[in-house]
Amino acid sequence: MKTLKMTIRYDGSEFKGWQRQSQECSVQGTIEQTLKALLKEEIAIHGAGRTDAGVHSLNGQTASFQLNTNIGADQLKYALNRALPASIHIGEILEVPDTFHARYSAVGKTYQYIIDQSPEANPLRAKYVHHLDKPLDIEAIEEAMSYFVGTHDFQTFMASGSKIENTVRTIHSFELKRQGDEFVFTISGDGFLYNMIRIIMGTLIQVGYHKTMPNQIEAIIRSRCREKARHTAPANGLYLMKVHY
């Protein structure tokens, strides 16, 4: 038996999220079924992040699994990519020590969020960006972003119903780049709570529309109260870019 690690790209708009579900089409379920069809072996894969419906992965999602079949990593990658739907692509497969687990071995993750400020929506980008035609105050957003960097208790920014006990996380960097009319936010941290990035983005959009002042962010974080950050930006603008080990 050997342990393998693979990176996966997918179009989140085609799936009900990463996690295997009984009836719904998931990324994990699709890959597991394809592995079973190819290798005649029941294989459970463990993903580093359980991305929601609509959230994309661009080389980001990483999964580990154990295999009895004797097949080379390159050969398995080739066979998987031929058998998988076009909405999923395996980037690389590597043999790793048996102690490796995609989720528990991860030390950090990088996500991107794209806001499209084109005056006219582009229907071909509808599933891949969050379109807002009304201009945002980008300077205010950049000021607000700085308050998120560092180690904080992010309970304010966790979807209600989540049962995680330790809600302290460290955000290592949070950057914004403009590409034409698209604003690409890149956030790296040691981990993110459920919906945390989408709630942070929802809050930043409120800042960009002057519903919240940048200097209120510190107090909103400190409040540890979900009601202070009620806006969750839609999933379609979010990309898992990299899992760090």
Place this chain on the structure above:
Amino acid sequence: MKTLKMTIRYDGSEFKGWQRQSQECSVQGTIEQTLKALLKEEIAIHGAGRTDAGVHSLNGQTASFQLNTNIGADQLKYALNRALPASIHIGEILEVPDTFHARYSAVGKTYQYIIDQSPEANPLRAKYVHHLDKPLDIEAIEEAMSYFVGTHDFQTFMASGSKIENTVRTIHSFELKRQGDEFVFTISGDGFLYNMIRIIMGTLIQVGYHKTMPNQIEAIIRSRCREKARHTAPANGLYLMKVHY
């Protein structure tokens, strides 16, 4: 009553093509239903090109229609874009003379076709490019492209079953630009037969893989025989870019 002209962008992967059909979801049908819901008036819209399922429009598709309701063009555009699904966006609406007809007044069209030569497929582009990982001989393709420009009988490149009698068309220009791993073909002409661009692209791919020699293209065109060009490239790489009036 006034006559209006509008340009439409859409994500072709979300529709069974432009043309209204009884049960299937079409771009034309979706816009007509939305107009009816907004204006309480039965309106038939006439598109310049009947794009197939999967074919996209980027500002390209143009439609004309007649309206009794007294509403400004800008106001109608705003209301339509609010009511339409994100997969369709109205670019502009203009009042035009009553003699204008999007299809019969058109004097030419420009399409693009995108081939992605990335070694690894990008699942987020799967519905928007034709991915071929095996490298094409681009020089041979460029040589072959030159034979298509000009006025020819393009019967070889018309989908069988089509009943058009005059199969002579003029291609004004046919250009290729590289953008990273993507090869963007831009073709302009006075009109195109059913599936003509997809069959031309299918033939060029054969040239790129040395199954057909560039200098055979003249004879293939002259043959007026569909069997000489049996390959039809998939719809997902094709974009209607502009209708010329």
